[in-house]
Amino acid sequence: MELFELRVTEEKGDLQIKWQLSTFNIPLDDMISVENDDTYAGKEKSAIRIGHPYGHTDRVVIRTEKETYILYTSIGGLKEKILSYQQDAVN
16 A cells, blocks of 8 residues: 555655655754654654555664654665665765
8 A cells, every 4th residue: 555655765865755745854864863662652652654554564663863753664674775875875
């Protein structure tokens, strides 16, 4: 169901996350960590949650200096994809 799945791309030095009618841009330079989260709702209570938590198996947490984002997804390897964008931005 692509309609309910989020899309993650790299756009001009930003990680761009599109979900439904929303677009989030996170500067790759601002990202402190990218990790998987095995909890249902995420450990960070004030995090920005993107995607439907129901029916999605993976949770990817992106921490920046200002915000924490939790991505609910069934896209395998999303964490690695985000890390590769971050690595490419450094090089």
